[in-house]
Amino acid sequence: MSFVQDCVSISRQHLMAGYLAEAEMSCRTALQAEPEHSDATHLLGVIALRSNRAAEANELFSKAIELDGARAEFHNSRGVLFYGCRRFEEARGEFAKAVLLDEQDPVSHNNLGNALRALGRLAEAEPCFRRAVALRPGYAEAHNNLGNTLRELGNLSEAEFCFRHSLALRPKNLDASYNLAALLLYTDRLDEAGRLFANVLAGDPSRAEAAIGLAQVFQGQGRIEDAVALLTGVHNRMPDNAAVLFALQLLRSTQVPAWHIPMINDHERNDAYEAALLNAVEPGDVVLEIGTGSALVAMMAARAGAGHVFTCEMHKPLVDVARETVALNGYDKRVTVIGKKSTDLVMGQDMPEKADVFVSELINVGMLAPDMLTILQHARQNLLKPGAKIIPAAATVWCSLIQADELRLTSPIRTISGFDMSRFDQFRTPGYSTIDLAADPHRMLSEPEKAWFFDFYKNMADSEAKILNVTASETGIAHGVAFWFDLHMDEKVTYHSKSAARTNHWKQAVYFFNHDLHVVKGQPVMIGTGYDRTQIHFYI
Incomplete structure (x- = not known):
């Protein structure tokens, strides 16, 4: 073996071990001895691509192809570069050349299928993946890619078989695990889908799409709070991930009725409540509010001079956010958010004394909300001092x-x-x-x-x-x-x-x-x- 071939062989060994700097040094040594060596030029391009130097890699691949255009491996590498840069049509062209040069190479067929799939040409991609697995039955990645294509073509049963076969070949294949989980979620097989999404996250906590999938499983199982907790944790770790933030906001939007948002932006309503509170509240008064929602009215009461405001809310997501909002605005020492129905309040336990001012907003578009009169009557009889002021009156x-x-x-x-x-x-x-x-x-x-x-x-x-x-x-x-x-x-x-x-x-x-x-x-x-x-x- 010549000196140049020795250097190329050593460079490949370093590359396989992940030692990019050492691999590049050996490769450049070979090219100093023989600048027109096609294998060394191609290998240096692979190293440049692994080092995220795409422009340099492209030049090296192009030169290697000029030196020896009959090497399928060279076209494959340039196709991988184009694919990574989302230049899918150019990638398809390179992979097609590689297939023509080496019809028996399963990698070229698989890569060509990927490029065609990226271009939306699913019917052409399918036979490429089938050819790849026929040439190499143990090619787990190609089975997974075939499954993705079949799923997109609507052939769910065979797609599931492909994902399961890919996992049988490579049990730790996170891509196949995720794809199978997503298919199972789509077909409402939530328990197995949840286990697979959890496995993907255990193998790679950065797989945000698996966290979103697991949250959807929890939502389908009625475990909304678990879903919110999961995505909140992922969002805290990945605050810039737009998909996680969108999924979390979409999930949270299902936790409370949609009318809460326009309600707190109803300026006429807000102004009326605040004006009445300013008229009613005396310094040091105890104020009771029923149905805190966002805690906006409770904070208005505190700002009006109440000694303390007790506000109750039975919906836990609103309780949590109301407490955060009260603290955010500096009223947590004077506003207590109680996570109970008003009819469950215990005097001396939830409130030290009855209220001087009572405020509520149980009203809906038709004025009279379900059990509203009963709730108001209970409050008057059990939670208010004699002569307490009531808003609205x-x-x-x-x-x-x-x-x-x-x-x-x-x-x-x-x-x-x-x-x-x-x-x-x-x-x-x-x-x-x-x-x-x-x-x-x-x-x-x-x-x-x-x-x-x-x-x-x-x-x-x-x-x-x-x-x-x-x-x-x-x-x-x-x-x-x-x-x-x-x-x-x-x-x-x-x-x-x-x-x-x-x-x-x-x-x-x-x-x-x-x-x-x-x-x-x-x-x-x-x-x-x-x-x-x-x-x-x-x-x-």
């Missing part, structure tokens, strides 16, 4: 006959695009719907009528019903009743839910009749209305 509900042609199509669901879609109506939320009177097309067919008045200082019946006599102010088709409320925070401050502001998160409500009612201007109309523990309703 009262509410007036207004209503009007309405024609809403477009929204009527959704309640009830009947004919759509010429098809009878009535069977789908069983999935519609019962009761009233939300309407934006400032934006949704409609016609008011009567003047606003006072439907209900609720005094939150007093006990009220769990249910009640009555008849409203209204007069049609316009001729049209009454599809139902639109209703909204004035929230009387105190004697001076009132919030109007009919506000046309875009930040009004409540909007208004519409209760559709079972049957349309044709009305003529000046016609008297009798409307039945009632409320129970869940909602206000209207009927004809």
Whole structure:
């Protein structure tokens, strides 16, 4: 063996051992002795590529091919370089040349398949991978790549076989483990998918995609808190990973109702609560809030001068974030977030004394939320001092006959695009719907009528019903009743839910009749209305 060949052989040994500097030194020594040596030139290109010097590697591969263009290995290496630079068409060309030069090389077939798959040419990629595994049945990577291609082509059963075969050949093949786990997740085999994702993370904690997959498994198993904890830990380790952050935010968005976000941005609502608190709170007062949500109103109470604010919330994700928010704003010494229902509060344990001021926001778009009156009554009887101030103090509900042609199509669901879609109506939320009177097309067919008045200082019946006599102010088709409320925070401050502001998160409500009612201007109309523990309703 010549001196140059000895140097090349030593360089290969160093390269296989991972000693790039030593490998490069031996290779350059060979080229000093024989500058036109194709093997040494190619090998130096491989070393440059491993050292992340792509431009230099490309020059060396090109030179090696000029010296000996019949070597499949040289074209393969330049193809790998192009593939790594996402120059997939050029990579395909190099791998195709390598296959032509050495039809029996499974690596060239596998690489050509990868390039074709990257170009979206799956039907052409499949036979390349099949040829690779036919030439080398123990080629675990090619089995895995074939599985990926088959999965993308929709052949899930054979794709699963390929992934499992790849793992049988190389049990620690993290790529095949991840791919099989992803397929099992897609086909709802959560337990095995979870074990495989966990194995991938154990083998390589930086595999963020496996963490996201495992979190999805947890979510499918109803283990939302475990999923959030997992992705929170990964995000703390990889704060710049956009995929992890997106998955975490998407997961967190499922933990609380979506209306919390627009609610805290409802400036009219916020201003009304703060104005009422400034009117009510005396220095040193004990304030009780029910339903802390974001803790915004609780902090307003503290800022208004309360000695201490106790605020309860039964939803754990909100409890955790509310506590963090209170601490972030420097109120953690004066605001206590209690993770309980208000009806479970124990005086002397959760609160040292009863409250001087009581504030709540249990209201929804239809004003009366489920069990709201019962919750308020319990608070008055058990958690408040005699003469305690209550915010809001009262509410007036207004209503009007309405024609809403477009929204009527959704309640009830009947004919759509010429098809009878009535069977789908069983999935519609019962009761009233939300309407934006400032934006949704409609016609008011009567003047606003006072439907209900609720005094939150007093006990009220769990249910009640009555008849409203209204007069049609316009001729049209009454599809139902639109209703909204004035929230009387105190004697001076009132919030109007009919506000046309875009930040009004409540909007208004519409209760559709079972049957349309044709009305003529000046016609008297009798409307039945009632409320129970869940909602206000209207009927004809």
